[in-house]
Amino acid sequence: MLAPAAVWMAVFVAAPLGVVAAYSFLTRGPYGGLSEPWTLENYVRLADPLYLRIVARSFRIAAVTTALCLLLGFPLALFLARSGRRKHLLLALVILPFWTSYLVRTYAWMFLLRDTGLVNTLLVEAGLIEQPLPLLYNEGAVILGLVYGHLPFMVLPLFAALERLDRSLIEAAADLGARPLQTLFRVVLPLARPGLVAGALLVFIPCLGAYLTPDLLGGGKTVMVGNLIQNQFTAARDWPFGAAVSLALMALVMLGLAVFLRRGGERFL
Amino acid sequence: MSRLLAVYATAIYAFLHLPLLILAIFSFNASRFTVWEGFSLRWYRAALENSQLVEACRNSLVIAAAATLVSTCLGTLCAYGLWKRRSAPITAGLYVSLVTPEVVMGISLLAFYQWLFRYLDVRLGLHTVVAAHVTFCLAYVVLVVLARLRTLEPALEEAAMDLGATEWQAFRRVTLPLLGPGVAAGAMLCFALSFDDYVITSLVAGVDSETLPMVIYAMARRGVSPVVNAVSTIIVFGLGILVLVAERLRQS
Numbered sequence: 030m031l032a033p034a035a036v037w038m039a040v041f042v043a044a045p046l047g048v049v050a051a052y053s054f055l056t057r058g059p060y061g062g063l064s065e066p067w068t069l070e071n072y073v074r075l076a077d078p079l080y081l082r083i084v085a086r087s088f089r090i091a092a093v094t095t096a097l098c099l100l101l102g103f104p105l106a107l108f109l110a111r112s113g114r115r116k117h118l119l120l121a122l123v124i125l126p127f128w129t130s131y132l133v134r135t136y137a138w139m140f141l142l143r144d145t146g147l148v149n150t151l152l153v154e155a156g157l158i159e160q161p162l163p164l165l166y167n168e169g170a171v172i173l174g175l176v177y178g179h180l181p182f183m184v185l186p187l188f189a190a191l192e193r194l195d196r197s198l199i200e201a202a203a204d205l206g207a208r209p210l211q212t213l214f215r216v217v218l219p220l221a222r223p224g225l226v227a228g229a230l231l232v233f234i235p236c237l238g239a240y241l242t243p244d245l246l247g248g249g250k251t252v253m254v255g256n257l258i259q260n261q262f263t264a265a266r267d268w269p270f271g272a273a274v275s276l277a278l279m280a281l282v283m284l285g286l287a288v289f290l291r292r293g294g295e296r297f298l
Numbered sequence: 299m300s301r302l303l304a305v306y307a308t309a310i311y312a313f314l315h316l317p318l319l320i321l322a323i324f325s326f327n328a329s330r331f332t333v334w335e336g337f338s339l340r341w342y343r344a345a346l347e348n349s350q351l352v353e354a355c356r357n358s359l360v361i362a363a364a365a366t367l368v369s370t371c372l373g374t375l376c377a378y379g380l381w382k383r384r385s386a387p388i389t390a391g392l393y394v395s396l397v398t399p400e401v402v403m404g405i406s407l408l409a410f411y412q413w414l415f416r417y418l419d420v421r422l423g424l425h426t427v428v429a430a431h432v433t434f435c436l437a438y439v440v441l442v443v444l445a446r447l448r449t450l451e452p453a454l455e456e457a458a459m460d461l462g463a464t465e466w467q468a469f470r471r472v473t474l475p476l477l478g479p480g481v482a483a484g485a486m487l488c489f490a491l492s493f494d495d496y497v498i499t500s501l502v503a504g505v506d507s508e509t510l511p512m513v514i515y516a517m518a519r520r521g522v523s524p525v526v527n528a529v530s531t532i533i534v535f536g537l538g539i540l541v542l543v544a545e546r547l548r549q550s
Contacts, residue, residue, distance in 0.1 A: 030375045030376070030378050030379030030382070031375075031376055031379035031380070031383075031385055031388055033371075033372050033375055033376070034372045034373065034375065034376035034379075034388065034436060034440070035376075035387075035388055035391070037372055037432065037433070037436065038388075038391040038392070038395065038433075038436070039391075041407065041410075041429060041430070041432070041433040042391060042394060042395050042398075042433060043391070044410055045403075045406035045407050045409065045410035046406050048406065048409045048410045048413050049402075049405065049406045049409050049410075052409060101310060101313075104303060104306050104307070105306070105307055105310045107303060108303040108304065108306065108307040109307075111300065111303070117549070119307075121542075121545055122311060122314075122315075123311075123314065124545075125538065125541060125542070125545075126314050126315065126318070128487065128490050128491075128537065128541040129318070129490070129494075129533075129534050129537045129538050129541065130494045130511075130530070130533050130534055130537055131494060131496075132494060132496050132511050132514060132515060132518075133318070133321075133494075133514070133530040133533055133534055134317065134318065136321075136514065136518045136522075136526065136530060137317040137318050137320070137321045137530070138317060139518060139522055140317075140320075140321055140324070140522050140527065141317055141320065143521075143522060145331065145332055145522075146332060146522070147320060147324075147332050150332045150333065177313070177314070177317070180310075180314065234397055235397075235399070237399075238399025238400070238401065238402065239399075240399070240400060240401040240497050241400075241496060241497055245515075245518060245519070255399060255400075255401040256401075258401050258402065258405060259401050259404075259405070259501075262405045262408065262409075262501070268409065271405060272405075272409070275401075275402045275405060275406065278399060278402060279398065279399075279402060282397050282398065282399060283394075283397075285397070286393060286394075286397050290393075298380070298389050298392050298393065298437075298440060298441060298444060
């Protein structure tokens with residue numbers, strides 16, 4: 030029963046990653062091809078400040094996105110956990126956008142934020158501004174797009190953790206004289222920690238390797254690691270370096286996965 | 299406190315759903331600018347008359363159908379196998395394919411195909427795209443079907459086997475019918491994922507296998523166009539219905 034899937038993954042997951050691993054130790058040929066000698070040069074190049082800046086930017090964007098998702102998602106998860114019978118319908122409304130075309134949802138923000146987009150048009154017509162604001166093609170737009178796309182990943186595990194939370198503990202805290210905020214920080218948040226960690230990783234990991242959002246909403250100016258990789262394999266035609274960047278990114282992602290599985294993330298499989 | 303939360307939740311729901319709703323409304327705008335000039339279907343007509351879009355849509359449907367068929371079969375068998383007997387390497391493989399960034403999966407498949415083509419006489423085309431889509435859909439099917447399996451009673455199959463059914467018969471006649479809604483839900487989610495993918499597809503597609511997301515992406519890069527608004531609305535509406543049905547099935 031397992032054999033067909035096992036063979037498929039060996040051929041289309043393991044073998045391709047193996048090929049990339051091998052390429053990452055080769056040298057770029059004169060016309061963008063691959064040639065010997067075998068070298069570590071591609072990994073050394075990662076330390077170049079030019080690329081370190083891109084890595085740092087990716088980490089920063091992923092971290093800010095995670096923090097924003099947490100801030101926005103926690104109250105929503107709390108609301109969902111307390112909403113009784115309509116819970117599943119309300120939860121479905123949070124998940125639904127996740128399954129409906131990421132590309133279209135990113136495009137929707139281009140439609141809203143560009144110079145002649147709805148937001149700028151309305152602001153100009155209201156007389157609040159004279160020139161359209163540069164809302165699109167910057168880091169802020171990228172973060173907005175990522176938060177929009179990844180919020181469900183944060184809300185789901187938080188909701189699961191908060192739903193399991195024993196409400197009598199909250200009442201006990203109140204009986205013992207805790208103010209609502211004290212209860213939140215000293216009782217609810219520590220108990221919801223597994224969901225918090227899981228949600229943070231489920232947002233952080235995909236954001237670190239994001240490609241489409243920085244490409245469309247960053248307009249090629251906000252380059253993240255994903256864009257660097259794509260560029261090396263297309264325009265720059267430096268496959269060995271692109272392969273080395275990919276493996277470095279994979280290593281980070283695997284690290285995130287290991288933490289997720291170790292720290293209370295729900296075992297989906 | 300709970301009033302405040304409800305107001306807050308409404309604001310978040312607006313944030314999640316308004317952008318698509320606004321896009322849908324403006325796809326019916328007679329003007330090509332962001333000023334409302336009256337209801338019109340002209341952009342939908344323009345989309346249907348655009349042969350590049352129609353051709354790409356046909357490609358996307360063919361790819362999604364093929365990828366769904368293959369990954370649903372492989373994934374259902376795999377989930378069933380994992381339900382019977384845990385397997386650390388398979389689970390690890392599925393997790394890796396779930397967390398691999400799209401761009402990394404795309405370039406690794408591209409590099410793999412290029413390496414393979416030195417020995418085989420094939421080129422990039424619809425088949426390479428289908429294989430790539432099966433690869434990223436597989437784990438999702440296993441995830442959905444396995445969740446369904448875990449709600450089933452293992453004793454049912456044992457009873458069937460006690461009554462003389464072979465393992466295959468017990469799976470085919472007892473478990474699979476009970477699993478039906480889970481498999482259907484997995485297949486629909488697969489279709490939605492495959493139909494929507496841009497990043498991986500664009501890397502492994504050949505010249506004759508342009509998909510709908512690739513055309514939309516190219517149009518979006520050139521700037522916002524009302525035709526894209528119309529096509530986007532159709533896609534969101536279609537996939538939305540598909541996913542709602544899948545969600546229903548998953549919870550039935």
